[in-house]
């Protein structure tokens with residue numbers, strides 16, 4: 337960092353990525369300004385309440401009371417920073433294509449205040465070329481005339497919320513810049529915060545690597561979902577097959593089947609890749625096929641569950657157990673259970689749901705676990721969910737989580 341400047345970092349976006357980064361930088365001796373355009377979130381954070389599970393209120397309050405962290409909606413404060421990291425969402429639009437509106441807004445909002453010699457980093461997940469083709473032109477066209485040198489780096493975040501082992505500090509960080517001096521600035525910045533930093537030759541390599549990492553998960557989950565359907569049709573227990581294959585000490589990594597993929601990363605990021613492929617005149621057929629297979633799972637699960645019900649029942653009552661996209665969280669973003677519910681309804685079922693961590697979901701409320709049903713689908717095994725109570729009552733259950741032992745009335749995927 338510039339010798340004349342205090343170590344002030346501005347983090348744009350105070351969510352799952354931005355707030356943990358702010359706290360890790362505080363731990364590393366930085367003074368941090370957390371900028372977010374949502375006033376209510378800024379007020380919550382400045383009041384000492386953390387909006388993300390990975391940061392405790394105690395940690396946040398300590399940083400605020402030491403005067404080394406504050407949240408703000410005022411973008412002009414980035415003028416004090418020698419480094420600015422952009423950590424805003426990169427969702428899909430209604431056509432399920434990349435929506436970089438928030439990223440553009442963030443670049444536009446910081447640009448007029450950027451001081452000379454500032455490092456600007458994009459941590460948001462996006463397709464290759466986002467830093468060079470979107471962020472840099474915006475910043476360069478709007479920056480103050482006297483900010484002669486601005487250094488640009490892509491360093492995609494790899495955080496896995498709720499992971500007890502891997503965090504921002506001990507997960508190696510990719511750094512790719514547009515030129516040598518930006519690379520040196522970027523490496524020095526992340527070396528001050530992370531245990532290991534991996535230097536790559538361009539921002540596009542870092543951006544592409546992030547898409548590869550998440551697409552790797554998507555296609556492997558699709559493979560096992562497809563494989564599950566094949567095994568099930570032949571009466572083979574897929575979980576036993578996966579365990580058997582896992583005994584190979586090299587070249588195999590186990591993935592488990594389920595209702596589909598959820599959360600805001602695995603279902604979303606590969607669509608950045610397929611869009612980028614089309615834009616470049618190519619086609620990511622393998623990835624598109626994986627996405628289609630995963631999106632076929634909710635229908636497959638719905639049909640499997642209804643097959644378990646007596647055919648004379650016209651409108652079977654189906655109870656979905658667990659609607660969050662993974663166990664232990666209340667997060668329902670992109671949950672495949674939405675598609676499962678819709679397929680069940682299309683097939684004539686009367687559907688209700690139960691999830692001890694989710695108080696409301698898509699305009700509906702949960703029912704009690706003892707809701708009278710013809711079949712239950714265990715979609716996500718939440719802690720504290722007493723499925724044994726249903727088994728004891730003789731309720732038919734389709735287990736999509738492999739968490740119930742084989743017994744009468746219980747089928748697995």
Ligand SMILES: NC(=O)c1ccc[n+]([C@@H]2O[C@H](COP(=O)([O-])OP(=O)(O)OC[C@H]3O[C@@H](n4cnc5c(N)ncnc54)[C@H](O)[C@@H]3O)[C@@H](O)[C@H]2O)c1
Pocket residue numbers: 348349350351352353354371372373374377423424425426438439441442445459460461462492493494495496497600601
């Ligand atoms: N959450 C994860 O597990 C994870 C992991 C790796 C990468 N990522 C990527 O990191 C990025 C951020 O994701 P997240 O999960 O932290 O999102 P988030 O929704 O938790 O938080 C983003 C924050 O940015 C704020 N914001 C939106 N637009 C803004 C703007 N123009 N200026 C200032 N603040 C703005 C929002 O109010 C919100 O508080 C995305 O690109 C995501 O794909 C997320």
